[in-house]
């Protein structure tokens with residue numbers, strides 16, 4: 441934290457990118473947040489009440505992550521975090537889906553929340569992230585082609601909307617660096 445502060449003080453011209461992390465039911469947002477900013481929680485998290493905000497310096501950018509917590513009643517409130525306002529101007533949304541949860545009801549609820557609450561907001565880059573991805577065995581995980589098929593079949597995402605789908609494992613860190621690189625290059 442001290443080194444973050446110091447580097448901000450010594451390099452004042454860093455561009456700030458605000459990223460909002462959304463997704464339902466313990467899909468791994470807080471674990472990923474801690475991994476990205478270098479806080480090792482040892483895989484232990486407690487349910488997030490309200491939100492967590494953390495920053496990390498990446499090349500000539502400061503990435504500010506907003507990890508929005510809460511249960512099933514919260515998705516309708518997401519728009520307050522992702523609609524540009526005086527204090528918050530989200531450049532990127534990370535919408536997380538737990539790739540180990542293949543339960544149809546879970547996936548449907550995730551997509552309904554994506555459609556009803558996230559895709560309503562324009563001019564924001566959307567990164568759909570399959571979390572808890574098992575890169576070694578691929579066993580029992582929803583993969584990105586299945587998700588892309590569902591999104592295309594349901595015509596959920598307007599072709600003009602810029603989105604990308606990636607996967608990561610916040611426990612062992614695989615895919616995390618690629619996410620940071622993508623944000624810096626595209627947002």
Ligand SMILES: Nc1nc2c(ncn2[C@@H]2O[C@H](COP(=O)(O)OP(=O)(O)O)[C@@H](O)[C@H]2O)c(=O)[nH]1
Pocket residue numbers: 463464465466467468469470471472483484485486487488571572573608609610611612
């Ligand atoms: N196996 C595995 N478990 C994970 C991973 N990321 C998070 N978890 C676990 O999933 C649970 C919920 O994570 P949390 O970050 O609190 O989810 P949040 O509610 O979306 O913030 C915790 O028990 C985490 O340890 C991962 O990449 N792999």
Ligand SMILES: [Mg+2]
Pocket residue numbers: 469470471485486487488507509
């Ligand atoms: Mg959380």
